[in-house]
Amino acid sequence: MTEIFERRRHEATKDGKPTVRTHGRTCLVATASVAATLVLASCGGGAESTGPAGERSLRLALNQSEEHPSFTALDHFGDHLRENIDGVNLDIYPNETLGGQAEVLQLVASGAVDMAVVSGAQLENLNKDFIAFNVPRVFDDIDHQMDVVHDPQITGELYTSLEEDHDLTVVGGFTQGARSVYTADGPVQTPDDLAGANIRVQESPLNVAIAEALGGSAAPMVYGELYTGLQAGVVDAAENNEVSYFTQRHYEVAPYWSYTEHLIGLDYLIINSDALAGLSDEQRAAFDEGWTAAYEEHAVLWAEATEEAITGAEADGAEFHQVDEASFAEALDGLVEEFVVTDTQRELHNAAREAAE
Known part of the structure; x- marks a missing residue:
């Protein structure tokens, strides 16, 4: 899946990127579409921002800067969604613009924010079973870690365990490196x-x-x-x-x-469960394909960024x-x-x- 993004890493940002807006300190709007059905009835006017006719915006909270591999991979994730599903913009809010991780976790649960990247320690506070992947020496290296956290045979029930009580679904993980x-x-x-x-x-x-x-x-x-x-x-x-x-x-x-x-360390991409359930089968397939490419690209970017x-x-x-x-x-x-x-x-x-x- 990483090859999906290789061409984008060398494209000119002026013509190849969607519009840039400022949210708080700074934010890139990655024009994406997860589908109009992704907007929650419970959001009211909170999470949804207005745009061109027929388009809606979904908010994704990130505690890292625009230079961080997580931001780059999520930006490209948005590009993939934009190219494969029409109708919704994905607004990435870096630098804790929407608050610290504990705060945005609650915002995603309420539907005021649609997605967020949060650390394993945050999910551990909601379900102690996440601790199994947080203890020292559980993973030998990053490749081992990514194989485990994206294996539904291992993580399937864990990733849906927050849905009933917290309206949160775990999509997958980004490495935090050693x-x-x-x-x-x-x-x-x-x-x-x-x-x-x-x-x-x-x-x-x-x-x-x-x-x-x-x-x-x-x-x-x-x-x-x-x-x-x-x-x-x-x-x-x-x-x-x-x-x-x-x-x-x-x-x-x-x-x-x-x-x-x-x-x-391990970060998780979480999404409001109602938002994810609103995807059609076709939309979910595009979402999953884009996410697989994103975490694979992130691992490559991570190795490069560590050396830099x-x-x-x-x-x-x-x-x-x-x-x-x-x-x-x-x-x-x-x-x-x-x-x-x-x-x-x-x-x-x-x-x-x-x-x-």
């Missing part, structure tokens, strides 16, 4: 080097436990506040991937990157350091047993591990 620690005051070699450090994490018991296993104290914080938090010394460290580290310019205030690689991020951050003074892998592996050992506790969670975790063999 996550490591970065610090303001010096590199890390062992967990002892993080003793006393406040590490920014997403708010969930597992992420708190990961921060503590890494040697520090957990400091839950909204992603958009992290730069100033590091700058002001509210937090001493954070954990993320190289791409976010570079695109959010966190290397300016935390220039020491240490390759703990404690887990391979390392080069760019190093050029601006960031330092990248190896760690004592054995000491971190020992520190993280036991988190699977502690957090993967139900039969369903164990089945999901075991299925993921078996897919690597």
Whole structure:
């Protein structure tokens, strides 16, 4: 499916891209069509924005910038839909324009926003079974991760588990790459080097436990506040991937990157369940085809962006350091047993591990 987008990556943006609008800080409108039936009766005037006659706009919330691979892949996803289904525009709102992930999760559930990209930790807060894919070392690499999270034999019931109580359906996942620690005051070699450090994490018991296993104290914080938090010394460290580290310019205030690689993170594309159910079979086929191409392209872009991020951050003074892998592996050992506790969670975790063999 990736070849669907290859030609677009080299097209001129003036003639090949749809109209650009500004929403809050910034937003690209990827003219797409998921079908007029995708607009919810419950939206009122909230999620739906006006446009040319016969067209409607659907909102997709993203917490990353326009330079991020997620934005690029979703932009091309919109192009694919525009070419295959008529009638609806997809408005991508990057940079947390519509709020933090916890907020947009509620907005999608209510129908005020149609789609969003949210982290696995956010879905874990709604259904603990998602924790099976959030624990350290469940995935060997990105290819393994993408195979698992897009295998309906493994994820089918999990991805529909939020529909009844939350009106949310999980479409699939984007990789966050391997996550490591970065610090303001010096590199890390062992967990002892993080003793006393406040590490920014997403708010969930597992992420708190990961921060503590890494040697520090957990400091839950909204992603958009992290730069100033590091700058002001509210937090001493954070954990993320190289791409976010570079695109959010966190290397300016935390220039020491240490390759703990404690887990391979995962973002999910979610959609309001009523919106997805409104697609005809033909529309759903086009939607699924476009999404497959999007996550496959995203994985390619991710590898490229990771290399570019390392080069760019190093050029601006960031330092990248190896760690004592054995000491971190020992520190993280036991988190699977502690957090993967139900039969369903164990089945999901075991299925993921078996897919690597």
